[in-house]
Amino acid sequence: MAATALSKKKTTKSQKAPPKKKQKNEFFSTKHTATKELSDHSDTEDEEIVQNEDSEGDIGGSDSVSELSSDGDKPFTDDFLQGSEEDEGSKSGSGSDSDSDSDEYDIEKKSRAIDEERAREEQEADEEMQLNIKEESDEFRLPTKEELEEESERPPDLPSIQRRIKEIVRVLTNFKNLKQEGAPRKDYIEQLKKDLASYYGYNDFLIGALVEMFPVVELMELIEAFEKPRPMCLRTNTLKTRRRDLADVLINRGVNLDPLSKWSKVGLVVYDSQVPIGATPEYMAGFYMLQSASSFLPVMALAPQEKDRVVDMAAAPGGKTTYIAALMKNSGIIFANEMKPQRLNSLTANLHRMGVTNTIVSNYDGKQLPKVLGLNSVDRVLLDAPCSGTGVISKDESVKTSKSLEDIQNCAHLQKQLILAAIDMVDANSKSGGYIVYSTCSMMVAENEAVIDYALKKRDVKLVPCGLDFGCPGFIRFREQRFHPSLEKTRRFYPHVHNMDGFFVAKLKKMSNKKPNVDPSDPPENTEEGTRLAENEEEGTRLAKEEVGLSQSVKENSKRERTKLTKEKQDSSDGATGNGNVESLSTASKWKKRKFPSKEDVSKAREEKRQALRAEKRKVKSAS
Amino acid sequence: MRPLDESETTAVFGKLFKFVGNNLKNIVENPSHEGPDSNPGRYCFRLQKNKVYYVSEALVKRATNIARPNLVSLGTCIGKLTHGGSFHLTVQSLNLLASNAKHKVWLKPTSEMSFLYGNHVLKGALGRITENIAPGDGVVVFSMSDVPLGFGIAAKSTQDCRKLDPNGIVVLHQADIGGYLRMEDDL
Numbered sequence: 001m002a003a004t005a006l007s008k009k010k011t012t013k014s015q016k017a018p019p020k021k022k023q024k025n026e027f028f029s030t031k032h033t034a035t036k037e038l039s040d041h042s043d044t045e046d047e048e049i050v051q052n053e054d055s056e057g058d059i060g061g062s063d064s065v066s067e068l069s070s071d072g073d074k075p076f077t078d079d080f081l082q083g084s085e086e087d088e089g090s091k092s093g094s095g096s097d098s099d100s101d102s103d104e105y106d107i108e109k110k111s112r113a114i115d116e117e118r119a120r121e122e123q124e125a126d127e128e129m130q131l132n133i134k135e136e137s138d139e140f141r142l143p144t145k146e147e148l149e150e151e152s153e154r155p156p157d158l159p160s161i162q163r164r165i166k167e168i169v170r171v172l173t174n175f176k177n178l179k180q181e182g183a184p185r186k187d188y189i190e191q192l193k194k195d196l197a198s199y200y201g202y203n204d205f206l207i208g209a210l211v212e213m214f215p216v217v218e219l220m221e222l223i224e225a226f227e228k229p230r231p232m233c234l235r236t237n238t239l240k241t242r243r244r245d246l247a248d249v250l251i252n253r254g255v256n257l258d259p260l261s262k263w264s265k266v267g268l269v270v271y272d273s274q275v276p277i278g279a280t281p282e283y284m285a286g287f288y289m290l291q292s293a294s295s296f297l298p299v300m301a302l303a304p305q306e307k308d309r310v311v312d313m314a315a316a317p318g319g320k321t322t323y324i325a326a327l328m329k330n331s332g333i334i335f336a337n338e339m340k341p342q343r344l345n346s347l348t349a350n351l352h353r354m355g356v357t358n359t360i361v362s363n364y365d366g367k368q369l370p371k372v373l374g375l376n377s378v379d380r381v382l383l384d385a386p387c388s389g390t391g392v393i394s395k396d397e398s399v400k401t402s403k404s405l406e407d408i409q410n411c412a413h414l415q416k417q418l419i420l421a422a423i424d425m426v427d428a429n430s431k432s433g434g435y436i437v438y439s440t441c442s443m444m445v446a447e448n449e450a451v452i453d454y455a456l457k458k459r460d461v462k463l464v465p466c467g468l469d470f471g472c473p474g475f476i477r478f479r480e481q482r483f484h485p486s487l488e489k490t491r492r493f494y495p496h497v498h499n500m501d502g503f504f505v506a507k508l509k510k511m512s513n514k515k516p517n518v519d520p521s522d523p524p525e526n527t528e529e530g531t532r533l534a535e536n537e538e539e540g541t542r543l544a545k546e547e548v549g550l551s552q553s554v555k556e557n558s559k560r561e562r563t564k565l566t567k568e569k570q571d572s573s574d575g576a577t578g579n580g581n582v583e584s585l586s587t588a589s590k591w592k593k594r595k596f597p598s599k600e601d602v603s604k605a606r607e608e609k610r611q612a613l614r615a616e617k618r619k620v621k622s623a624s
Numbered sequence: 625m626r627p628l629d630e631s632e633t634t635a636v637f638g639k640l641f642k643f644v645g646n647n648l649k650n651i652v653e654n655p656s657h658e659g660p661d662s663n664p665g666r667y668c669f670r671l672q673k674n675k676v677y678y679v680s681e682a683l684v685k686r687a688t689n690i691a692r693p694n695l696v697s698l699g700t701c702i703g704k705l706t707h708g709g710s711f712h713l714t715v716q717s718l719n720l721l722a723s724n725a726k727h728k729v730w731l732k733p734t735s736e737m738s739f740l741y742g743n744h745v746l747k748g749a750l751g752r753i754t755e756n757i758a759p760g761d762g763v764v765v766f767s768m769s770d771v772p773l774g775f776g777i778a779a780k781s782t783q784d785c786r787k788l789d790p791n792g793i794v795v796l797h798q799a800d801i802g803g804y805l806r807m808e809d810d811l
Contacts, residue, residue: 333682352716372694
């Protein structure tokens with residue numbers, strides 16, 4: 001500390017030397033040249049001098065300081081020559097020693113005294129700080145209510161908040177020994193949540209959710225990782241070029257890049273670039289696509305084969321779709337669907353730019369796709385579901401404050417509907433597939449494991465390994481929820497572990513085209529049923545369409561369904577349960593009777609007859 | 625989505641002929657390996673919302689499921705039909721044109737960017753040029769590394785090009801791959 005202060009003083013002194021000398025005019029001209037030389041040719045020498053001084057200690061330093069001032073004071077004929085020689089040539093060591101002769105003794109003494117005092121002050125300050133830290137670390141006290149109120153009135157004091165965060169983390173890791181008397185763990189965690197929220201800018205809900213998912217030390221790593229951006233990646237378009245050739249061309253243009261990792265043969269990571277990486281002629285010719293590393297993962301899990309029929313349910317802006325096409329080498333057929341019309345432009349542009357010719361682009365709501373494309377008609381489906389985006393906070397800071405529990409629940413609801421639609425489109429008997437890949441860029445359990453668990457209950461599917469072994473396995477249990485044990489085959493990716501955005505990938509295989517019975521007491525269904533009378537109507541029309549038959553497989557399916565009990569038929573639509581629904585369905589159908597006096601009419605009448613028969617049977621049984 | 629009628633077909637083929645000449649036969653009769661069936665079908669042209677698409681038949685069959693207002697794109701778009709019935713090729717047809725082009729021009733590396741900004745090709749930018757170009761022919765522009773950059777109409781014949789001063793226009797610009805960045809919304 002003393003040394004750095006001294007070095008600062010030295011540099012300012014050398015800069016101040018010319019104006020200072022102006023005051024003493026008689027010395028000005030010649031001294032000016034001397035000091036100028038000093039400052040000119042040895043700014044580095046200055047530092048060298050400083051270092052030498054440091055090694056020698058304060059005395060040497062003060063000597064060379066006094067050297068400058070002393071040279072100014074004296075009639076400088078002899079000393080000037082001597083002084084300039086010393087200045088130009090030598091290190092300060094020999095110079096200062098020879099110069100600190102008796103003439104400058106007083107001044108030297110004074111400056112030494114000043115230095116000593118300064119050193120003393122700094123030492124005292126250090127000690128004080130040590131003392132403070134010691135106090136805090138030995139006995140970290142949670143701030144009392146009064147202190148908290150005081151703090152909330154003042155503007156937030158960031159360094160102290162950060163210190164407090166570090167302290168609480170320390171205490172929590174060794175709770176038994178370091179905890180304050182009478183303070184439960186909960187208090188510490190509450191205080192930590194508040195501090196994290198105010199220091200990093202999160203809202204309470206999100207911080208609470210993250211605290212529930214991660215142990216404290218990992219939580220800190222995660223939050224720090226969210227503050228920094230992930231490296232930018234690009235994917236080679238294997239339809240047009242190879243990674244090695246592309247890397248050569250881009251390096252020639254001045255891009256600093258590396259292969260992505262050993263798990264990808266087409267990825268490159270860009271460190272920095274002299275040309276805009278999104279506007280090179282190679283980009284425009286479709287040789288590569290700018291994509292984040294996490295977006296490679298669902299397509300690698302999907303592993304589409306040549307001549308497959310693939311559906312991408314939420315395709316814009318087209319990074320994953322073009323990857324699928326590249327893996328399929330432009331054979332087979334891809335249905336790329338996107339709900340928002342504004343994003344369709346970028347999707348078609350990317351497809352054409354990358355030279356993809358086997359794709360049909362449509363603009364539907366994903367839930368309607370099974371109706372349009374037919375049930376059990378494709379080999380693979382990729383569902384990169386719209387989500388809350390809590391895994392990509394490093395790209396979009398607004399997620400920190402804008403997500404609430406409602407948002408997460410809405411997303412989860414939508415995702416459950418979409419995944420059922422995805423499963424319904426896949427043909428379980430397809431030769432080369434029957435796979436659905438579900439992925440989100442979120443880390444919330446409600447949007448990831450809960451949705452997969454729901455799908456496992458509602459359809460005849462099972463989880464299979466994704467092929468991405470470097471990820472963390474998904475949760476099997478979380479707080480009070482218990483999921484199917486096969487959920488450990490899903491994969492989670494974190495920014496602080498894998499250096500990519502937060503991501504979740506699950507791969508399902510459809511075992512058969514049947515839709516199993518649904519338990520009427522299942523809670524999520526009741527809530528869904530309440531909000532989806534309209535949905536039931538839609539299901540009614542869909543069931544009717546099945547009977548008309550869009551394709552062979554659909555006809556078979558519907559025949560199979562007709563032979564089942566009617567209750568099953570009702571249950572096979574989402575969330576249909578019990579008597580309440582029968583009534584609603586029948587009222588809906590009655591309303592429909594007026595509009596469409598056709599086959600639905602007949603089917604409903606048939607159902608009601610069967611029910612009546614069954615009711616009679618039950619009455620007979622109970623009577624007997 | 626509907627097939628092209630007579631006048632539309634003549635317009636499209638006429639424009640294509642300017643660029644590919646007799647290779648038009650290749651384009652129309654190319655076996656396509658798209659679609660999940662194992663025997664290759666053929667390609668055909670379809671019209672959807674004033675855009676002409678070059679699609680393989682397998683895709684066309686399966687695209688009939690999709691309703692007209694919801695169908696956005698299929699296969700490769702090659703151009704747009706105007707109200708008056710004439711046909712303009714767009715940059716998305718470049719891959720198709722480049723593989724069958726009769727008249728080609730190669731640009732020097734230093735002048736690639738100028739063409740990609742939408743400027744015409746000057747004599748000073750020419751690296752190579754194929755023989756027997758007549759004015760008004762369709763020309764596909766490549767870079768020296770054989771990457772297709774765009775296409776245009778020849779302003780001068782090959783002989784005249786040799787006598788031209790370095791600032792004379794050789795190829796009038798019609799479309800280039802820079803359009804993917806400049807006019808993404810207009811494609």
